[in-house]
Amino acid sequence: MSTAVVETLAWLIEYWPDLVEARLPMATRRPQHAGELGEQARAERDVQARLERVERSVLGLGESPAPVDVTVLSTILDVLVRADDLAAELTEPTIAPVLAPPGPGQLDARPYLARARACLLAELHDLDEPGPWYALAEPTVHRMYEQVAKALAMLYTGQVVRVTCPWCHGVTPEHPAGGAHTWRVHELPGGQIAIVCHGACEPPAREVGTWWGGAPCWPISEWPRLAKLVRASEAA
Ligand SMILES: [Zn+2]
Numbered sequence: 001m002s003t004a005v006v007e008t009l010a011w012l013i014e015y016w017p018d019l020v021e022a023r024l025p026m027a028t029r030r031p032q033h034a035g036e037l038g039e040q041a042r043a044e045r046d047v048q049a050r051l052e053r054v055e056r057s058v059l060g061l062g063e064s065p066a067p068v069d070v071t072v073l074s075t076i077l078d079v080l081v082r083a084d085d086l087a088a089e090l091t092e093p094t095i096a097p098v099l100a101p102p103g104p105g106q107l108d109a110r111p112y113l114a115r116a117r118a119c120l121l122a123e124l125h126d127l128d129e130p131g132p133w134y135a136l137a138e139p140t141v142h143r144m145y146e147q148v149a150k151a152l153a154m155l156y157t158g159q160v161v162r163v164t165c166p167w168c169h170g171v172t173p174e175h176p177a178g179g180a181h182t183w184r185v186h187e188l189p190g191g192q193i194a195i196v197c198h199g200a201c202e203p204p205a206r207e208v209g210t211w212w213g214g215a216p217c218w219p220i221s222e223w224p225r226l227a228k229l230v231r232a233s234e235a236a
Pocket residue numbers: 165166167168169170182197198199200201202
């Protein structure tokens with residue numbers, strides 16, 4: 001049974017905060033302790049701060065326009081509108097109340113993505129195969145994925161991921177004792193975005209997404225799993 005659309009929606013939910021915060025996943029560790037601000041409040045504050053920064057640059061007040069920010073912001077708004085529409089369309093034939101549309105300054109598409117996903121899962125459960133709602137959602141979900149992946153690629157390409165590779169431990173000719181940051185984000189042929197390890201790296205076959213120019217690499221779809229492996233390795 002094909003569940004690609006449901007999985008893509010889960011992927012979009014997972015990467016949404018990274019898109020909104022325009023930062024490299026795994027590069028800055030999320031705070032372990034909530035401190036004075038809860039996780040939710042912190043996220044809201046970050047979004048607000050980011051929005052204000054973007055607005056300032058769009059309006060040219062004091063800062064030069066930042067093309068990346070503007071493109072990312074338009075991606076965020078576009079995906080938000082699509083997700084809201086999709087959730088409303090899929091919810092209409094059910095008894096669940098339609099979610100309120102996003103208010104001004106609200107940049108969280110995740111409730112709509114989650115609602116769409118829940119509707120599709122319910123349909124899959126009922127029919128035991130993808131049905132008409134699944135077919136209806138597919139092009140929109142694919143489009144949202146392409147938009148978000150493209151924006152993330154623009155944000156991340158060329159960046160060094162500030163973690164130590166759990167397999168080669170950052171051993172390079174310049175750092176024979178290890179500890180170098182050997183992971184870099186590349187755009188592979190075909191527009192695929194991936195983390196590539198540039199160390200003397202030979203992970204076991206089951207841990208590698210694919211190989212590129214003799215170096216192990218992990219496409220963006222595998223990053224959540226990769227982040228878990230890094231965290232487990234750092235904790236060990
Ligand atoms: Zn490595």
